[in-house]
Every structure is written in C-alpha cells, then in structure tokens.
Amino acid sequence: MMKLYTYYRSQASFRVRIALNLKGLAHDDTYLHLEKGDQFAADYRAVNPQMVVPTLIDGDTRLFQSLAILEYLDEKYPNPPLLPADAAARAWVRGFALINIADSHPLVVPRIRHYLTDDLGLSPDQMTGWIKHWIGAGLAAMEELLADHRESGGFCHGDAPTLADIGLVTQVTPARTFGADTSPYPRVMRVYDTCMAIPAFADAHPSKQPDAE
Amino acid sequence: MMKLYTYYRSQASFRVRIALNLKGLAHDDTYLHLEKGDQFAADYRAVNPQMVVPTLIDGDTRLFQSLAILEYLDEKYPNPPLLPADAAARAWVRGFALINIADSHPLVVPRIRHYLTDDLGLSPDQMTGWIKHWIGAGLAAMEELLADHRESGGFCHGDAPTLADIGLVTQVTPARTFGADTSPYPRVMRVYDTCMAIPAFADAHPSKQPDAE
Numbered sequence: 001m002m003k004l005y006t007y008y009r010s011q012a013s014f015r016v017r018i019a020l021n022l023k024g025l026a027h028d029d030t031y032l033h034l035e036k037g038d039q040f041a042a043d044y045r046a047v048n049p050q051m052v053v054p055t056l057i058d059g060d061t062r063l064f065q066s067l068a069i070l071e072y073l074d075e076k077y078p079n080p081p082l083l084p085a086d087a088a089a090r091a092w093v094r095g096f097a098l099i100n101i102a103d104s105h106p107l108v109v110p111r112i113r114h115y116l117t118d119d120l121g122l123s124p125d126q127m128t129g130w131i132k133h134w135i136g137a138g139l140a141a142m143e144e145l146l147a148d149h150r151e152s153g154g155f156c157h158g159d160a161p162t163l164a165d166i167g168l169v170t171q172v173t174p175a176r177t178f179g180a181d182t183s184p185y186p187r188v189m190r191v192y193d194t195c196m197a198i199p200a201f202a203d204a205h206p207s208k209q210p211d212a213e
Numbered sequence: 214m215m216k217l218y219t220y221y222r223s224q225a226s227f228r229v230r231i232a233l234n235l236k237g238l239a240h241d242d243t244y245l246h247l248e249k250g251d252q253f254a255a256d257y258r259a260v261n262p263q264m265v266v267p268t269l270i271d272g273d274t275r276l277f278q279s280l281a282i283l284e285y286l287d288e289k290y291p292n293p294p295l296l297p298a299d300a301a302a303r304a305w306v307r308g309f310a311l312i313n314i315a316d317s318h319p320l321v322v323p324r325i326r327h328y329l330t331d332d333l334g335l336s337p338d339q340m341t342g343w344i345k346h347w348i349g350a351g352l353a354a355m356e357e358l359l360a361d362h363r364e365s366g367g368f369c370h371g372d373a374p375t376l377a378d379i380g381l382v383t384q385v386t387p388a389r390t391f392g393a394d395t396s397p398y399p400r401v402m403r404v405y406d407t408c409m410a411i412p413a414f415a416d417a418h419p420s421k422q423p424d425a426e
Contacts, residue, residue, distance in 0.1 A: 049357035050312065061301040067280075067315065068307035075300045087288045088274040094281035099263065102280065102315040112320070115346065126333060133328065144262035 002027040003057040007034045008209035011105050011170040012066035013054040017204035018166050019070050023077045031211035034110050067101050082163050093157050096145055097167030104138030132180045138171050139185045146187035154194040165195050215240040216270040220247045221422035224318050224383040225279035226267040230417035231379050232283050236290045244424035247323050280314050295376050306370050309358055310380030317351030345393045351384050352398045359400040367407040378408050
C-alpha cells in the first residue's frame with residue numbers, strides 16, 4: 001500500500017488525497033503537524049529534504065511536490081484520467097492548475113506566514129490582507145479563464161474532474177478559511193460546488209481528516 | 214511561426230526560451246516591460262488574464278504558465294525530450310523543477326516585490342533579505358536532492374537536459390542577480406555550468422535578449 005505523509009490543512013496534501021481518491025488508491029497516512037514543526041525532524045528531512053508535505057511513497061519510489069505526484073499518479077494509474085487527451089487542452093488544464101499550485105498557494109503556506117510575521121513583523125491584519133490579496137488574485141484569474149473557455153461548465157474542462165478542478169478546489173478552500181469574499185467568482189464557485197458533491201473530493205477535505213483539529 | 218510574449222528578466226520566459234531553443238523551434242517575440250507595467254495593458258490582458266509573462270501562441274493555441282508550456286512543447290515536439298521515459302524518473306524531474314517553478318520563483322516576481330515594498334513598506338535591505346532567503350531555501354533543497362540522486366552528474370538526471378535543469382538554471386540566475394552566495398551549492402553550480410555551456414541555454418539568458426537593458 002502507498003504511504004502518504006500529510007497534514008490536514010495542507011492544500012498540497014489535499015490535492016494528492018483527491019487524486020488518490022479519484023483513482024481508488026488506498027494509502028497509509030503519517031500525519032505531520034506543520035504548525036508544531038514536525039516537518040523539521042531529522043527523520044522526515046531524510047524523507048523530504050525540502051521539509052514540506054506531502055511525500056508519497058509508492059513501492060520503492062519516493063514522490064514529492066504535489067503536481068509531480070499528480071502527474072505520476074496519472075501516468076501510472078491512468079483511470080480515470082486527470083488530464084484530457086488533446087495537447088492544447090492538457091496545456092490549458094495544467095496552466096489553470098498552476099495558477100493555484102505555482103502562483104497563489106506558495107505565497108500563503110506556513111513558512112511564508114512565519115517569515116512575514118516573525119522576521120518582518122507583519123501585524124495580524126497585514127497577514128490576513130496578504131493572504132486575501134493573493135488568493136483573490138488567483139481566483140480572479142481563474143474566473144476570467146473559465147469565462148473565456150468554451151469547454152468549461154460544471155467542471156473546468158469537459159465533463160469530468162481534471163488537475164484544473166483539483167487546483168480550483170485548493171484555491172477556494174483557503175479563501176473560505178481566511179474569510180475571503182468569493183462572490184465575485186461565480187464560475188469558480190459553480191465548479192467548486194460540482195466537485196465537492198463528489199465523495200473523492202469531499203472525503204479529502206481538510207476537515208474530514210483524522211488529524212483535523 | 215510561434216509567437217512569444219516575453220520579458221528578458223522573467224525567469225518564466227527564460228524557461229520557455231530554453232525549451233524552444235533545445236527543440237529548435239523558431240518564435241516571433243513581443244517584448245513586455247514588466248517594471249513599466251506593459252502587462253496590465255488591456256490588449257495584453259485579453260491575451261493573458263493573469264497579466265503575467267510568458268504567453269506562447271502556437272497556431273490557434275494560446276499557452277500560459279511556463280510549466281504547462283514546457284509540458285505542451287514536450288508532448289507536441291518530442292525531440293529532444295525534456296523528461297525521461299520512466300514514470301518514477303519523470304516524477305523526480307518534475308518535482309525538482311517545481312522547487313523553482315512553484316516554491317521559490319513565485320515569491321520573488323515583480324508583483325510580490327511591489328506588494329512588499331509599496332503596500333507593506335519593506336526596506337530595500339528587507340526586500341533583498343526576502344529574495345536571498347527564499348532563493349537560498351530552493352537552492353539548498355536542490356543541492357540535497359542532487360546529493361541523494363544517483364542519476365545526477367553533469368545534469369540533474371541522466372546525460373541530457375530535462376525540465377529539472379531548466380528549473381535549476383532559473384533558480385541560479387536570480388541568485389546571481391541578487392548577489393546570493395552560491396558556494397554552499399557545488400552540485401547545483403556544476404549542473405548550472407554544464408547547462409550554460411550549451412548554446413540553447415546560453416542564448417536564452419536574460420542578458421542576451423533584445424529587450425535587455
């Protein structure tokens with residue numbers, strides 16, 4: 001069975017949990033509490049030198065970085081697919097997901113929040129403003145992309161979940177956690193609702209995890 | 214011919230220029246000056262709603278987000294490949310590249326620097342400290358990964374450039390621009406030197422672009 005190192009609030013772990021659920025892959029979980037610093041322990045550093053979650057172990061293969069894990073799962077366990085077949089559509093789906101994975105989410109992870117507050121002395125209001133600003137910028141870009149994409153509807157692309165929907169869900173979840181206004185993004189929220197009606201997504205939600213507080 | 218919207222200093226544009234060069238694909242370039250705000254013009258916003266570079270146009274296909282573009286180019290123009298054949302190796306290469314593309318680089322792009330200085334009032338020293346801290350964290354993670362990876366040597370993986378090498382180069386370049394110390398990362402710098410001896414990499418360097426200042 002695969003082994004997943006995870007933290008319930010980690011959006012990157014959430015992405016991998018969704019993909020594992022969609023593909024029906026069982027996994028044995030090890031919980032790291034990022035706010036308590038479990039990721040800096042020597043034994044975990046040997047597993048993941050970047051000291052972040054998730055890490056997925058599949059047999060002899062040690063996988064890191066959520067998008068690399070999602071692509072691996074899609075190559076090795078192709079059903080159901082997380083990418084469309086056409087090269088241009090695959091690029092759109094990956095580009096959409098990267099708005100969350102590469103541009104928005106890395107700005108609001110614990111290590112960044114700690115640096116902003118502990119090293120740079122940001123106030124709680126400035127910290128919340130930072131988070132809402134960048135989560136909102138990503139949501140706005142997603143809304144414009146969906147408005148412009150003929151193949152979007154219940155899902156970002158086509159009639160089944162892809163990497164784009166996974167990235168959308170993990171953009172909306174922290175927006176809700178931090179009280180950002182999602183009303184300017186009706187297309188995004190329509191897709192979010194479609195996805196969260198699917199058990200593979202709903203069961204992967206941070207609030208449903210055994211380590212949730 | 215493909216059309217590339219680019220800015221010489223953009224590390225994301227640099228990545229795409231390297232891939233286009235490696236694959237021998239000609240492109241007609243449109244230069245946007247990000248510090249002057251060219252990316253916010255209405256006509257560019259219609260091309261790329263996220264108002265970032267690069268955007269690549271291939272026939273009827275409009276491509277955004279550098280990693281999505283690299284994957285597209287590798288799928289549509291497979292020679293030479295930018296990913297190894299084996300699923301586990303592909304995941305390692307993608308995960309390595311994402312340390313730059315998803316975790317480090319998004320923290321130091323112009324829009325973040327502007328928010329930190331203009332909205333949060335960071336001093337020039339704090340700004341430089343921020344950049345060096347996060348670029349250094351990525352370089353440290355890359356160094357540990359290379360030390361731990363049997364297939365690394367002149368290149369990150371195997372004997373030809375992959376997405377990992379592209380991400381490594383665009384991690385090192387801003388480190389040099391901002392005067393970060395690269396001496397703790399000898400494996401990273403060895404790969405950097407191997408890559409920059411290849412014209413496809415060297416010719417794509419920011420300093421070689423027609424819009425360089």
